[in-house]
Amino acid sequence: MAMTYYKNKKAGDKALEIITSIVRALFLLGMAYVLLYPVLFLLSNAFRDPIDRLDPTVIWIPKTFTLNNFFLSDQILGFLPSIMKTLSMLIPSVIIQVFICLMVAYGFARFNFKFKELLFSCLLFTIIVPVQTMIIPLYVNFRFFDFFGIGKILAIFNGGEAVTVKLLNTNWPFYLMSLTGTGIRSGLYIFMVRQFFKSMPVELEESAFVDGCGPFKTFMKIMLPNVGSIVIVITLFSIVWHWNDFYLSVMFYIEEYPLSVSVTMLQERLTLLSQNMSAEDMALAESSLLEAACFVVIAPVLLLYIFAQRYFTESITRTGIVG
Amino acid sequence: MKLLNGKLDGYNPFRKRGLAEKKALWGWFFIAPWIVGFIFFFAVPLVTSFYYTLTTIQISHNGLEFNWAGFDNYVYAFTVDPDFTRNIVESALNIVYQVPIIICFSLFIALILRSEFRGKTAMRSIFFLPVIISSGVVITILQQNVFASGTGEASTLFQTGNLTDILVRSGFGPSFTKIITQTIGQIFDLTWRSGVQILLLLSALHSIPDSMYEAAKIEGATGWEMFWKITFILISPTIVMAIIYSIIDYFTDYSNSIMQMIVENVKIGKFEYSTTISILYFAVVMIIILFVNGILSRSANKAVN
Numbered sequence A: 001m002a003m004t005y006y007k008n009k010k011a012g013d014k015a016l017e018i019i020t021s022i023v024r025a026l027f028l029l030g031m032a033y034v035l036l037y038p039v040l041f042l043l044s045n046a047f048r049d050p051i052d053r054l055d056p057t058v059i060w061i062p063k064t065f066t067l068n069n070f071f072l073s074d075q076i077l078g079f080l081p082s083i084m085k086t087l088s089m090l091i092p093s094v095i096i097q098v099f100i101c102l103m104v105a106y107g108f109a110r111f112n113f114k115f116k117e118l119l120f121s122c123l124l125f126t127i128i129v130p131v132q133t134m135i136i137p138l139y140v141n142f143r144f145f146d147f148f149g150i151g152k153i154l155a156i157f158n159g160g161e162a163v164t165v166k167l168l169n170t171n172w173p174f175y176l177m178s179l180t181g182t183g184i185r186s187g188l189y190i191f192m193v194r195q196f197f198k199s200m201p202v203e204l205e206e207s208a209f210v211d212g213c214g215p216f217k218t219f220m221k222i223m224l225p226n227v228g229s230i231v232i233v234i235t236l237f238s239i240v241w242h243w244n245d246f247y248l249s250v251m252f253y254i255e256e257y258p259l260s261v262s263v264t265m266l267q268e269r270l271t272l273l274s275q276n277m278s279a280e281d282m283a284l285a286e287s288s289l290l291e292a293a294c295f296v297v298i299a300p301v302l303l304l305y306i307f308a309q310r311y312f313t314e315s316i317t318r319t320g321i322v323g
Numbered sequence B: 001m002k003l004l005n006g007k008l009d010g011y012n013p014f015r016k017r018g019l020a021e022k023k024a025l026w027g028w029f030f031i032a033p034w035i036v037g038f039i040f041f042f043a044v045p046l047v048t049s050f051y052y053t054l055t056t057i058q059i060s061h062n063g064l065e066f067n068w069a070g071f072d073n074y075v076y077a078f079t080v081d082p083d084f085t086r087n088i089v090e091s092a093l094n095i096v097y098q099v100p101i102i103i104c105f106s107l108f109i110a111l112i113l114r115s116e117f118r119g120k121t122a123m124r125s126i127f128f129l130p131v132i133i134s135s136g137v138v139i140t141i142l143q144q145n146v147f148a149s150g151t152g153e154a155s156t157l158f159q160t161g162n163l164t165d166i167l168v169r170s171g172f173g174p175s176f177t178k179i180i181t182q183t184i185g186q187i188f189d190l191t192w193r194s195g196v197q198i199l200l201l202l203s204a205l206h207s208i209p210d211s212m213y214e215a216a217k218i219e220g221a222t223g224w225e226m227f228w229k230i231t232f233i234l235i236s237p238t239i240v241m242a243i244i245y246s247i248i249d250y251f252t253d254y255s256n257s258i259m260q261m262i263v264e265n266v267k268i269g270k271f272e273y274s275t276t277i278s279i280l281y282f283a284v285v286m287i288i289i290l291f292v293n294g295i296l297s298r299s300a301n302k303a304v305n
Helices: A002-046 A068-077 A079-110 A116-128 A131-143 A150-158 A172-179 A186-198 A203-210 A215-226 A228-244 A247-252 A259-273 A279-319 B002-011 B019-053 B072-080 B082-114 B120-133 B138-148 B152-156 B161-169 B174-185 B187-193 B195-206 B210-218 B223-251 B257-267 B271-304
Strands: B055-060 B063-068
Touching: A002 A279, A002 B082, A002 B120, A002 B187, A068 A079, A068 A259, A068 A279, A079 A116, A079 A172, A079 A186, A079 A215, A079 A228, A079 A259, A079 B019, A116 A186, A116 B019, A116 B223, A131 A172, A131 A247, A131 B019, A131 B257, A131 B271, A172 A247, A172 B019, A186 A228, A186 B019, A203 A215, A215 B019, A228 A259, A228 A279, A228 B120, A247 A259, A259 A279, A259 B138, A279 B120, A279 B138, B019 B055, B019 B271, B055 B271, B072 B082, B072 B271, B082 B120, B082 B187, B082 B195, B082 B223, B082 B257, B082 B271, B120 B187, B120 B195, B161 B174, B187 B195, B187 B223, B195 B223, B210 B223, B223 B271, B257 B271
Parallel strands: none
Antiparallel strands: B055 B063
């Protein structure tokens, strides 16, 4: 009697398990559809002739594949110069930012000094305060940049006027902010890396110290080679957020914009170029071109993500970025 | 003389420093770049920003001219500007009802993604996709384009016309119906906003040792009990963090009406007013965060202990 009861319970469990996994699969597939929908939509529309958009028989796979949308939007926007612009800003900034964040995080994680708690709460404060609240002083700062106050001292030699350099329309605002640990979301990365360092065992550093290795050398030789997973996460974040940055770029560049900003200008430029088109044709062409341009913007980060995705998800679940 | 000597002793650079003191100096060395950045690219601009709000700015032939105006900008924001008060109340209310939904949704997804099933890795990468894409300007374009034009299917994807009917007929109040239909209309938005939160919660879930669940199982705890007594309590600090992240994320979103006011005022050259709005808005959000943090952190800590 007891045996059959047990068996029945087991069978019930199994049925429940199957039902759970079916419901879960359906739910996840539905959600995945919502998440993938815009990407698929872009992919499908970027490669299709604008006329196909009106054809009700065409849902996902276009009847006529075309690269025309890309060529046209390239003519209007000039992808190559803006991509070069983005890369020239992004590559040095990301490298500097990641290194500086590791360094500052190491300082916060392993050393004791006066005001450490106060400074750390200041760091948390920088994460919370959005850059929008101080964008105008920052703008003025880079318009009349005086090398952290040195320009004011040099004013003695300059007839009382501070020596300043105009850094707008160069990549220097981004480099400088990365170099001083205040670049795009630096505070967040410092916080994340600090948590990671704190979870690392101290024994290794102590033995290095006993062997006569100075703190900086310990950091370079012992800590850096062992931070693999967290570095992948913050590098990927850093690349993506620099690539996608809009607000700072629109402020700090004047004529030649990086890709993320120039995409938003497609609409204006198209209006200027095509005044004799009918409104309907115009709207149709516009959305096709816009989708092609958007595809160009997200394709590189998407590719990067597809390649790095395994390390990314693994390291996040393994390191436990929340500590 | 003796006193002076004593004082000088402390500053003698050739004196052999103690280990702790040396380590402290190295600590300063490591965080030095950040301190420079904090002063020049954070503290000074923030204070200057605040100063700007107390002036009127005029653009003249020799740069910007600042005229002291006291609290005029603040008075203008609250008493004259018709949009500001309405928008700020609306944004604050939106935060209040959207954040819990985002958190529940992310927690739900994180719990599902934590369990073992086939295709787990693929699903995880799809759910982290918003982290990669949604930080950009493209998402704004996508939202306008994907759901406004194109195939007819898109616009019916989240239509709630029938549901509104059903809810109203079953006697629910109009405001309740509005919240429900709005939420459904925003499913796209919600899933796209939850990327980072899912990531945070999932990594917290992974840090709970399996042995805890095993012990609870032996004691005869049900899955429901285990969730509330183990999982929920251990990840509650992370939930607080995810809540704060959601608030900030909502605050800096470009589609936000206040954010649009800030950008528009810069465009028409009213720098001081734009800064006033952003500082006021930030103050409101800060109060919300402190309030939330104060209440939740205490209960989260209590629960963990």
